[in-house]
Amino acid sequence: MIYASPGPKRSSALTGIAKPNPRTLALLALLGGVVILGFAAIFVKWSGAPGPVTALYRMLIGAAAITPIYLLRHRSTLRSLPRRGVFMAVLGGSLFGCDMAIWMTAIGISGATMPTLMANTAPLWVGIGSILIFRERKAPGFWVGVVIAIIGVVLVLGHNLRATDGLGRGMIMGLVAALFYASFHLATQVGRRHMDTLSYLWISTLSAAGALLIINAIMRSPLTGFSSKTYLSFIALGILVQFLGWLLINFAQGYLRASIIAPVLLVQPVLTALLAVPLLGEHFTSWHIAGGLAVLAGVYIVLWSRNRVLSLQGERE
Secondary structure, three states, rough: OOOOOOHHHHHHHHHHHHHOOOHHHHHHHHHHHHHHOOOOOHHHHOOOOOOOHHHHHHHHHHHHHHHHHHHHHHHHHHHHHOHHHHHHHHHHHHHHHHHHHHHHHHHHOOOOHHHHHOOOOHHHHHHHHHHHHHHOOOOOOHHHHHHHHHHHHHHHHHHOOOOOHHHHHHHHHHHHHHHHHHHHHHHHHHHHOOOOOHHHHHHHHHHHHHHHHHHHHHHHHOOOOOOOHHHHHHHHHHHHHHHHHHHHHHHHHOOOOHHHHHHHHOHHHHHHHHHHHHOOOOOOOHHHHHHHHHHHHHHHHHHHHHHHHHHHHHHHH
């Protein structure tokens, strides 16, 4: 909408500026968050620590970064937080913590390919969950885009699909991780309706850290005695990825549906692959390139399909 002033020409020029569209800002925040998340696997690789331990430090450091900012801005409103929003934030954070622990454990059992491949089926479960829970209607283009994007993920990550050690267990655990990840997105969609971005991120991060602390206690994982490089990787994961990256994504989740957020996050493995070339010495094949293009094409189709449905609904109204 353009705001015009009836006063002098100079005032009209200053006020006649289009107000930023919240959905446009949300999409930009989502893309920025995905770029930051693309670094997550790099930092995990550099840490060299067990997956659940790395995940725990990520959430603890992220919580430490968020807490002072949150208390400065929202201390007076702590007691007035809506119960439903708090419940969904705790649930979503716990689900996210379990997702990370299961996914990283699966990687230790059967390598990165199959668990990551199965975990990236989350958009399908988000789409199905949004139909069953929220009664959302999906245009055919949505499913076409999701299928193309997942095919792209298969091409990007499928260079060692012939691995057989623990393959079955890794696939099952990757699928379970995908269900947890999809459930996290669905819970967040509900929670963000009742709570602002920072409040939701703060509570969900603390909840994820709590869930991971319990998991590491059960597994009796060592939590200290690591190298300086490992601790620096933990800090990068906590501040850059968990705090800044997910702050941007949680903002986007307040304006965009979970069935849109999840497919866009499929771009993350593509970005990780691009970063891994100079930082980890990895290289591309023609299959990686084709897969990356397919992921981007699938995400574009999903977004185009949603925008098309919204425009048609607007015309009918």
